[in-house]
Amino acid sequence: MNIIVQKFGGTSVADIERIKNVARRVSETREKGDHVVVVISALGDTTDQLVRLAREISDSPREREMDMLLATGEQISVALLSMAMHELGYEAISFTGAQVGIVTDSAHTKAKILDVKVGRMLEELDKGSIVIVAGFQGVSLDDQITTLGRGGSDTTAVALAAALGADVCEIFSDVDGVFTADPRIVSEARKLAHISYEEMLEMAATGAKVLQLRSVEFARNYGVVIHVRSSFSQEEGTWISESDERMEKAIISGVTHETEEAKVTIFEVPDRPGVAARLFQALAGENINVDMIIQNVSEDQKTDISFTVGQEDLSKAARISERMAGELEAGGVVVDEEIAKVSLVGAGMRTHPGVAADMFSALAENGINIEMISTSTIKISCVIRAEDVKKAVRAIHAKFGLDKGVVMRS
Amino acid sequence: MNIIVQKFGGTSVADIERIKNVARRVSETREKGDHVVVVISALGDTTDQLVRLAREISDSPREREMDMLLATGEQISVALLSMAMHELGYEAISFTGAQVGIVTDSAHTKAKILDVKVGRMLEELDKGSIVIVAGFQGVSLDDQITTLGRGGSDTTAVALAAALGADVCEIFSDVDGVFTADPRIVSEARKLAHISYEEMLEMAATGAKVLQLRSVEFARNYGVVIHVRSSFSQEEGTWISESDERMEKAIISGVTHETEEAKVTIFEVPDRPGVAARLFQALAGENINVDMIIQNVSEDQKTDISFTVGQEDLSKAARISERMAGELEAGGVVVDEEIAKVSLVGAGMRTHPGVAADMFSALAENGINIEMISTSTIKISCVIRAEDVKKAVRAIHAKFGLDKGVVMRS
Numbered sequence: 001m002n003i004i005v006q007k008f009g010g011t012s013v014a015d016i017e018r019i020k021n022v023a024r025r026v027s028e029t030r031e032k033g034d035h036v037v038v039v040i041s042a043l044g045d046t047t048d049q050l051v052r053l054a055r056e057i058s059d060s061p062r063e064r065e066m067d068m069l070l071a072t073g074e075q076i077s078v079a080l081l082s083m084a085m086h087e088l089g090y091e092a093i094s095f096t097g098a099q100v101g102i103v104t105d106s107a108h109t110k111a112k113i114l115d116v117k118v119g120r121m122l123e124e125l126d127k128g129s130i131v132i133v134a135g136f137q138g139v140s141l142d143d144q145i146t147t148l149g150r151g152g153s154d155t156t157a158v159a160l161a162a163a164l165g166a167d168v169c170e171i172f173s174d175v176d177g178v179f180t181a182d183p184r185i186v187s188e189a190r191k192l193a194h195i196s197y198e199e200m201l202e203m204a205a206t207g208a209k210v211l212q213l214r215s216v217e218f219a220r221n222y223g224v225v226i227h228v229r230s231s232f233s234q235e236e237g238t239w240i241s242e243s244d245e246r247m248e249k250a251i252i253s254g255v256t257h258e259t260e261e262a263k264v265t266i267f268e269v270p271d272r273p274g275v276a277a278r279l280f281q282a283l284a285g286e287n288i289n290v291d292m293i294i295q296n297v298s299e300d301q302k303t304d305i306s307f308t309v310g311q312e313d314l315s316k317a318a319r320i321s322e323r324m325a326g327e328l329e330a331g332g333v334v335v336d337e338e339i340a341k342v343s344l345v346g347a348g349m350r351t352h353p354g355v356a357a358d359m360f361s362a363l364a365e366n367g368i369n370i371e372m373i374s375t376s377t378i379k380i381s382c383v384i385r386a387e388d389v390k391k392a393v394r395a396i397h398a399k400f401g402l403d404k405g406v407v408m409r410s
Numbered sequence: 411m412n413i414i415v416q417k418f419g420g421t422s423v424a425d426i427e428r429i430k431n432v433a434r435r436v437s438e439t440r441e442k443g444d445h446v447v448v449v450i451s452a453l454g455d456t457t458d459q460l461v462r463l464a465r466e467i468s469d470s471p472r473e474r475e476m477d478m479l480l481a482t483g484e485q486i487s488v489a490l491l492s493m494a495m496h497e498l499g500y501e502a503i504s505f506t507g508a509q510v511g512i513v514t515d516s517a518h519t520k521a522k523i524l525d526v527k528v529g530r531m532l533e534e535l536d537k538g539s540i541v542i543v544a545g546f547q548g549v550s551l552d553d554q555i556t557t558l559g560r561g562g563s564d565t566t567a568v569a570l571a572a573a574l575g576a577d578v579c580e581i582f583s584d585v586d587g588v589f590t591a592d593p594r595i596v597s598e599a600r601k602l603a604h605i606s607y608e609e610m611l612e613m614a615a616t617g618a619k620v621l622q623l624r625s626v627e628f629a630r631n632y633g634v635v636i637h638v639r640s641s642f643s644q645e646e647g648t649w650i651s652e653s654d655e656r657m658e659k660a661i662i663s664g665v666t667h668e669t670e671e672a673k674v675t676i677f678e679v680p681d682r683p684g685v686a687a688r689l690f691q692a693l694a695g696e697n698i699n700v701d702m703i704i705q706n707v708s709e710d711q712k713t714d715i716s717f718t719v720g721q722e723d724l725s726k727a728a729r730i731s732e733r734m735a736g737e738l739e740a741g742g743v744v745v746d747e748e749i750a751k752v753s754l755v756g757a758g759m760r761t762h763p764g765v766a767a768d769m770f771s772a773l774a775e776n777g778i779n780i781e782m783i784s785t786s787t788i789k790i791s792c793v794i795r796a797e798d799v800k801k802a803v804r805a806i807h808a809k810f811g812l813d814k815g816v817v818m819r820s
Contacts, residue, residue: 016466050486054493056426061493068504069489072482076460079479083464083471094478098508099553120553143509143530 001125003166004034007135007157009041011174012231013077019043023084025172025231026130030090035125037164039135039157040081042073063108067137067147071096074134074153082132092130095120097146098139100131102156104146111138111146113155113218116163133160151212158215162222169224171211172231177238178203178210180254180402185393188403192253193236196243199253199345202379206343207258216240243347251348251355252400255393258341259386261291262314263372264321265306268331276305279324286320288313292341292374292381302331306372308383311337339371340389343381344396356380362399368392411535413576414444417545417567419451421584422641423487429453433494435582435641436540440500445535447574449545449567450491452483473518477547477557481506484544484563492542502540505530507556508549510541512566514556521548521556523565523628526573543570561622568625572632579629579636581621586640587647588613588620590664590812595803598813602663603646606653609663609755612789616753617668626650653757661758661765662810665803668751669796671701672724673782674731675716678741686715689734696730698723702751702784702791712741716782718793721747749781750799753791754806766790772809778802 006029008022022040029036050069054061061069078094085092101117121131135153138146148155154171161169178200181189195203197220204213210228219226219240229237269275276295283290291308309317314335321333342363349355359380363370368391372383384392397403416439418432432450439446460479464471471479488504495502511527531541545563548556558565564581571579588610591599605613607630614623620638629636629650639647679685686705693700701718719727724745731743752773759765769790773780778801782793794802807813 016463019467053426053486053490057429057490057493058497062496065489065492065496065504068492068506069486072485075482075485076463076479079475080463080467082475082478083467086472086475087468094475096478096555099555145506145509 001122002034003037003125003161003164004029005037005039005157005161005164005166005169006172007039007153007170008172008231009135009153012172013040013042013081014044016080019077019080020084022081022172022231023088026085027088027090030130034167037121037125037131037133037160037166038081039133039153039160040074040077041135041153042070043077043080046073046076064144067108067145070147071134071137071145074136078132078134085130085132090130091128092132093124094132094134096134097137097156098143100133102133102138102159104138104140104148106140106142106144106146108144108146110149111140113138113148113159114141116159118163121160121164149214151215154212154215155218158218158222158224158226161224162218166224168227169219170227170229172229173210174230174232175210175228176230176233176235177228178208178240178254180252181393181397182257185257185390186255186397186403189397190403192238194239194241195253196347197240198243198378199347200240202343202345202376203254203256206341206345206379206381207256208254211240251352252344252346252402254345254402255396255400256343256345257389257393258343259389260311261308261339261341262311263306263308263336263339263383264314264317265304265334265336266321266325266330266332267304267334268302269305269325269328270330271301271303275328278328279305279321280307282320282324283309283317286316288317288320292372292383294372294374308339308341308372338386339383340386340392341381341383342389342392342396343379344400345379347378349380350377358399359396362395363392366391366395368395411532412444413447413535413571413574414439415447415449415567415571415574415576415579416582417449417563417580418582418641419545419563422582423450423452423491424454426490429487429490430494432491432641433498436495437498437500440540444577447531447535447541447543447570447576448491449543449563449570450484450487451545451563452480453487453490456483456486474554477518477555480557481544481547481555484546488542488544495540495542500540501538502542503534504542504544506544507547507566508553510543512543512548512569514548514550514558516550516552516554516556518554518556520559521550523548523558523569524551526569528573531570531574559624561625564622564625565628568628568632568634568636571634572628576634579634581636581638582641583620583638584640584642585620585638586643586645587638588618588650588664590662591803591807592667595667595800596665596807596813599807600813602648604649604651605663606757607650608653608788609757610650612753612755612786613664613666616751616755616789616791617666618664621650661762662754662756662812664755664812665806665810666753666755667799667803668753669799670721671718671749671751672721673716673718673746673749673793674724674727675714675744675746676731676735676740676742677714677744678712679715679735679738680740681711681713685738688738689715689731690717692730692734693719693727696726698727698730702782702793704782704784718749718751718782748796749793750796750802751791751793752799752802752806753789754810755789757788759790760787768809769806772805773802776801776805778805
């Protein structure tokens with residue numbers, strides 16, 4: 001049985017007309033003879049509306065009840081899409097995450113998928129039905145409704161594709177694919193035909209919003225081929241798979257940027273073993289995701305420690321840092337929200353040692369100061385002033401000739 | 411363990427403020443030491459909004475998908491009420507019908523409850539939690555989400571009370587209890603302190619909207635004591651139980667009326683055996699609920715057959731009647747929407763043969779013509795012109811001295 005998983009989210013299901021459009025799109029795939037499993041998100045701003053209702057009652061509603069509440073958004077959209085399929089004359093059936101057997105752990109609002117039971121889906125596919133599954137949600141082992149966190153529908157789709165052995169997991173959205181840079185900033189940005197899991201992971205981690213990071217990890221772990229494409233056109237988008245499936249290997253895949261982070265610096269920290277550990281354990285204990293960490297070379301037994309966090313965690317991170325600064329007898333804490341992170345991602349840089357230097361000079365040539373640097377084998381990230389971010393992205397994109405598709409034969 | 415089931419519906423959960431009010435009401439009961447299971451309906455016009463969304467997609471959405479869609483309404487309200495209980499400092503947990511084990515048959519949009527599994531509720535009550543259950547919904551044996559039909563939350567509450575062996579099932583709404591007539595029509599109408607199941611059944615069947623008919627049947631079958639009361643006052647409402655619990659027995663419990671029916675008459679039907687059977691089988695085959703049926707004494711081998719149906723079924727009923735009139739070579743079909751049904755209910759009329767005559771004369775004295783009559787051992791219903799309904803209710807209410815509480819010793 002050839003199975004294709006199709007995921008529609010965000011603006012693809014903004015209203016009833018869009019739902020009907022999704023139904024037509026699914027019917028075209030079905031007509032080609034493939035069995036289709038559809039994963040969709042909540043309609044338009046349903047989730048935000050539900051969050052608003054909860055806030056009217058409580059500033060900090062319990063997460064179990066938030067999951068109970070938010071899971072209704074996707075339940076509404078699967079029922080409506082199923083009706084729209086029937087109107088087009090197709091057999092279809094909708095399921096909640098619990099009904100289809102998407103088993104998760106009990107971490108409400110950010111649950112992880114433990115298992116997917118495929119029996120019920122296969123039974124319906126066998127009958128020729130289109131199976132429509134609520135994204136973003138699952139059920140814990142003790143029969144509580146759980147949700148997977150923001151963008152969780154991508155993960156649902158990839159998990160279903162893995163469990164069903166689907167040929168491909170198509171992720172539909174309002175963008176045409178994965179680009180060498182954000183086309184709203186760089187007009188010459190090119191759509192990538194292929195990208196490897198690990199490059200996509202770095203791009204998602206450094207600011208490309210097209211896919212949830214966890215869904216890419218899941219796809220890599222289970223070898224699920226992803227096709228990111230537009231729900232408003234028939235064009236091919238970007239294929240994400242193991243790198244050896246590609247004919248050409250670019251040195252660089254793309255430039256990404258992130259403006260939703262902030263920098264916290266603790267000055268004059270006494271340079272003793274275990275100091276950094278205490279600080280970052282305290283942050284981890286409050287579930288704060290720290291991105292980059294820089295510790296300066298120490299002089300006279302003192303050092304400065306800087307790190308970046310998502311802006312939503314900033315006030316908590318600052319509070320903890322102030323407390324730790326006091327305990328550690330450090331000089332003080334400074335918070336900076338006016339930063340941006342610009343990153344260069346590409347598997348080719350492993351064997352091309354000059355890449356980092358070229359990136360730094362592109363920034364220098366444009367008068368952009370680098371405040372923090374972090375590297376992995378296939379990525380370089382620089383923290384700069386927020387006001388410089390567009391200029392930086394354009395400069396790096398041009399420096400590496402990404403508009404011209406500079407490639408090397410493998 | 412003393413358990414009280416409290417059901418809040420309709421206007422009691424119209425908005426967030428009302429939800430908070432319900433939470434305070436539940437907390438008062440909990441403070442008295444009783445364990446509380448709460449059943450609630452969807453917020454305000456949520457259900458109507460969801461129906462509207464479905465209609466934008468399909469004129470006749472499948473019932474399975476409608477259930478999937480509509481069940482979200484109650485899931486939203488239980489999560490919100492649970493949050494409101496937490497805000498007041500009480501332990502509470504919300505459940506869907508499926509989670510709590512309300513097992514139904516597979517008749518989507520009008521499912522019947524087959525079983526209620528109490529394990530999970532008892533476990534939570536044991537821990538001291540208030541258990542909040544979504545009304546109106548259940549789960550079929552093959553794990554499909556089902557709904558119980560309009561007013562189904564009453565049935566949910568009574569079924570939970572029966573399964574849990576609750577002391578009482580309190581039904582809260584915006585009315586103070588069961589009245590001898592609709593207080594909007596008869597200003598002297600009295601609230602009944604007690605009423606028996608069978609009288610309540612007849613009153614619900616003949617137009618009293620305070621309780622869903624099925625919930626009363628359920629309560630009678632399982633001996634669940636119901637207390638119908640207002641969510642906006644602390645006053646006692648009306649108790650519904652076996653009749654032997656009452657100190658006094660009134661001859662008449664009340665006058666009810668129904669204006670949502672229509673009359674269909676087929677003229678000059680050839681008077682052969684099996685004619686009525688064919689007609690009413692055809693109507694039943696289309697799931698049309700026929701209320702009253704009158705067949706005149708036949709002359710020259712011809713007879714007239716009249717019946718009443720709910721106005722929502724009228725066009726279907728008329729179509730079927732036209733077809734049957736053709737097949738049976740009858741004279742024709744006439745439809746009449748301008749009718750009303752006025753009924754007198756009371757267990758005492760069993761032993762008081764003059765009641766029907768008094769009712770007819772009350773109507774005659776006010777110049778109201780009777781078009782159809784139907785009787786049971788504890789009820790008399792008359793079909794009259796719709797324009798006469800208020801006058802008729804007032805005349806009958808006065809004739810039997812219901813404002814003065816005329817009673818007889820048992």
